[in-house]
Amino acid sequence: MSIAAAFPAFRIHNDATGYRAGIEDMRVDALSPGEVLVKVAYSSVNYKDALAGTGKGKILRQFPLNGGIDVAGYVAASTDPAFKEGDQVLCTGCGLSETRDGGYAEYARLESKWTIPLPAGLTLRESMALGTAGFTAALSLFQMVRNGQTPEMGPIVVTGATGGVGSLAIDILTRAGFEAHAITGKVEQFDWLIGLGAKQCIARKELYWGQRPLETARWAGAIDNVGGDMLAGLTRVIRPYGSIASCGLAASADLATTVMPFIIRGLSLLGVASAGTARPIREQVWERLASDWKPVHLATIVNREVALAELPGIFDTMLAGGSLGRTVVKPG
Incomplete structure (x- = not known):
């Protein structure tokens, strides 16, 4: 799988010029360390993302970082033999957009211990409709x-x-x-x-x-x-x-x-x-979400799919109490 030399990311800063967030170009080698490089297919918007993206909540513990506490996509490269190129994977919480770069970018690098193979019964988009x-x-x-x-x-x-x-x-x-x-x-x-x-x-x-x-x-x-x-x-x-x-x-x-x-x-x-659920329980819950607990109204609950540039407006609506259901993010 070819890897882009540069890609857009929704990046959050807090420095001498103040708290700010927006789209900027970055390189893969600037991402947080981890064994699994993922070409992001989808992310999602959660209340925590809105707090982090606007600075109205103390979510990030280091700066700068890419926003997005959820990510799903295809393995682009891996140093862990448990994951190979092309595998479909997901990750939610586990430090994303808190201590490491999150899913609001075309690429994310994950720690393999928190990378979950996409369960049979879910598509990548459905996994982020859930998120x-x-x-x-x-x-x-x-x-x-x-x-x-x-x-x-x-x-x-x-x-x-x-x-x-x-x-x-x-x-x-x-x-x-x-x-x-x-x-x-x-x-x-x-x-x-x-x-x-x-x-x-x-x-x-x-x-x-x-x-x-x-x-x-x-x-x-x-x-x-x-x-x-x-x-x-x-x-x-x-x-x-x-x-x-x-x-x-x-x-x-x-x-x-x-x-x-x-x-x-x-x-x-x-x-x-x-965010910090132990992996054995995390895997059990995702298996239930892909089988007997899989929601039957995902198409109704997901009421929009947005690009990175639309995130600030989505955050403001959510924090004002105006959101309904789920928003899926497509970084590419």
């Missing part, structure tokens, strides 16, 4: 199931339901045999969420959790992307021995609650750290 958002949603359910959650216990409610993680969680839950409910501030998208499999939609502004440490239990479990008051409220209304998978903080990183739900109802609060 970190889909992996996080599936990892949330994976952790809940490991903790004893079953469909027979009752419905699972998803917060931030119109976002990437939320919309994919509804589809994945339904595929796995669970009844999914949705909480969102975008009441105009109720029909869209029902089309993804949600059996009930609740407007965020109509929620009233009550003031007692324990209120009437409404759901068997939850996947929460929001944090703050939303997560605190959920702890009061989950049925005995249910689980809440905490995977986001779109509203707040704070959590003000009591121990009562944990010692009276046996509630489990499960942390979902998708």
Whole structure:
């Protein structure tokens, strides 16, 4: 496979001239070190990418770096015999756009220990339609199931339901045999969420959790992307021995609650750290996403495909709360 002498990358700087991001040319030998050089076919946009690309969140731990916490493509060269030229691979999290160059470029160099062969049942584009958002949603359910959650216990409610993680969680839950409910501030998208499999939609502004440490239990479990008051409220209304998978903080990183739900109802609060998930679990989750947990509405959930030059506008829309579903990035 021929390798371009120079290629465009969406690169993020923070130096004496300030925080800035944009497209610039770079060479392969300037990429972060790693055993596997990938010709990038697709990446995606996650909330974390928007924070990193605008400087509104402290995501990058060194500068400059290419943005994009997801990448999928073809092996262009490898010093690890486990990967050969032309292999289709993916990587999500694992330091991308934090401590090493990410997927917003025509090439990315990956560490082989975090490079995942594309599972049978997924295309490269589908893997990035899922990306970190889909992996996080599936990892949330994976952790809940490991903790004893079953469909027979009752419905699972998803917060931030119109976002990437939320919309994919509804589809994945339904595929796995669970009844999914949705909480969102975008009441105009109720029909869209029902089309993804949600059996009930609740407007965020109509929620009233009550003031007692324990209120009437409404759901068997939850996947929460929001944090703050939303997560605190959920702890009061989950049925005995249910689980809440905490995977986001779109509203707040704070959590003000009591121990009562944990010692009276046996509630489990499960942390979902998708970026640093151990490889054996990572492989299991991707295999599920390529088979029995593969969402059936990916074409609906992915509502746009963009080039690198369009990223700043996508970031602004996402941070303003205007995004819906998933955005796939095609660097080439």
